[in-house]
Amino acid sequence: MAEWTNVSGGLAAISVGSRTNVWGVNSSGQIYRYTNSDANPWIGVDGSLQDVAAGADGTVWGVDSAGVIYRYTGDQGSSSWDKISGTLSRISVGSRTNVWGVNSSGQIYRYTNNDANPWIGVAGTLSDIAAGADGTVWGVNSAGVIYRYTGDQNSNPWISIPGTLSRISVGSRTNVWGVNSSGQIYRYTNSDSNPWIGIDGTLSEIAAGADGTVWGVNSADAIYRHSGDQPG
Secondary structure, three states, X not given: OOOEEEEXXXXXXXXXEEOOEEEEEOOOOEEEEEOOOOOOXXXXXXXXXXXXXXXXXXXXXXXXOOOEEEEEOOOOOOOOEEEEEEXXXXXXXXXXXXXXXXXXXXXXXXXXXXXXXXXXXXXXXXXXXXXXXXXXXXXXXXXXXXXXXXXXXXXXXXXXXXEEOOEEEEXXXXXXXXXXXXXXXXXXXXOOOOXXXXXXXXXXXXXXXXXXXXXXXOOOOEEEEEOOOOOO
């Protein structure tokens, strides 16, 4: 993986909001935050999650193995996470105002920031969803078909994009990445004739930040940072 730098540690899932907001969970559900320190790159965070989602503005959400939804409070003690009503299997955070998720049936939801009615259902069915800091939202369904959200709730909220992916991540409109079922890595080009460029390496999950940051983990839980992104 010539284009990637190996980072110490082992994670099953990773999420990147920006260079200063990188989080992950291991196969046991333990939660970690990246410290940007070579000597001690990861700090353990109280709680247990199966999926974590970091936004560009410091926002962090997660879901546990039962689908219970949590939002990080910033408190490292016993109250690190606030429980949020609802149930999801995957969650993605671009920013405080762009939080999306899908449940185990593939139903799509957008967070409303309203305690009385925290989630609005969105037409369509997806297995993975990705929200960017600038309001961008993408997703893939169980067949690997790729979609981009149009914002139109009345007629056609999703536009199909050529290609096939199993996981997708969006930092912004200009930083969209994905992996297919074989672990091949792709970056979106914003070109209708050639929408995806293949990237060297094999990953099981990819994470793109709003500032161009890109991380990933492979099937052995090894952690990588794309060589085009260096901490600073």
